[in-house]
Amino acid sequence: QKEVEQNSGPLSVPEGAIASLNCTYSDRGSQSFFWYRQYSGKSPELIMSIYSNGDKEDGRFTAQLNKASQYVSLLIRDSQPSDSATYLCAVPGGDNNDMRFGAGTRLTVKP
Amino acid sequence: EAQVTQNPRYLITVTGKKLTVTCSQNMNHEYMSWYRQDPGLGLRQIYYSMNVEVTDKGDVPEGYKVSRKEKRNFPLILESPSPNQTSLYFCASRTAGLGQPQHFGDGTRLSIL
Secondary structure (H helix, E strand, O other): OOOEEEOOOOEEEEOOOOEEEEEEEOOOOOOOEEEEEEOOOOOOEEEEEEOOOEEEEEOOEEEEEEOOOOEEEEEEOOOOHHHOEEEEEEEEEOOOOEEEEOOOEEEEEEO | OOOEEEEOOEEEEOOOOOEEEEEEEOOOOOEEEEEEEEOOOEEEEEEEEEEOOEEEEOOOOOOOEEOOOOOOEOOEEEOOOOHHHOEEEEEEEEOOOOOOOOEEOOOEEEEEO
16 A cells, blocks of 8 residues: 555646545554645645644645544635646655655646 | 755766766755656655765665765765666755655756667
8 A cells, every 4th residue: 555645637627616635644643744736847836734633724725634534635725727736745654754745636727 | 045956957868877966955954855756656755864974765766876965965876877767856855853844946857868
């Protein structure tokens, strides 16, 4: 089992809709979780971090964490074409506690 | 400006010709890492360093070397590059402590012919 798993997509939503991105992780001891956005050919950019169970909102983005289910999600409200990118879930883990990344979910927002 | 700087951004070279990709950060971060990114495989860690003179293997270290002689620099060395090392490479740094996010460089696209 991979340490961090995401649906690879592609996920396509119309402009203005809610995009829902999901991630599961294997290390029950993980305490922090990150979402990165990566435009094609560019470096990953941190957009959200979450440390506690429940929801964390930042503008149009909401991260949701359920440690019991080992599940973290990212909701993007009022999706815009500029949100079209690959979204990477990242969880510290392993012997060095360094970041483990999912393979990413490619999101396309259609005008 | 806080940043991670990689050079070169693009490189096309031939099998067996040694190359070095440099990485420098100006944030006084303890941790530095190298990742490669291939389609469908996501970001895979090659090597990481927890501080000066402390380095360790990541998930895909074969064919690569690193060194950490200064806190700010973490070069990636390919002694004898092969075509399967053609990839997009990212250097990243973060401060010490549990759950600190990675800060990424702009990436280096390597093509080994």
